[in-house]
Amino acid sequence: MDELVLEAGLTGEAYDAILIDWVRVAIKDKVAMQVAMISPALTTYDKWKENAILLNQLMQDQTEAV
Helix, strand or coil, rough: CCHHHHHHCCCCCHHHHHHHHHHHHHHHHHHHHHCCCCCCCCCCHHHHHHHHHHHHHHHHHHHHHC
């Protein structure tokens, strides 16, 4: 995939924006909304993914505690 991305000229912010969009589609709406509300806004895929995983785990822990 990385080779195709480079061929298409997608690097840096453009590449991160596409990956972030894919993550938003793949995760629960509540998690995506919470990540999107983080200030300052997360602009890299790695930070978006890291925070989505953390928030998803926190929400699961809260659900299990009830």
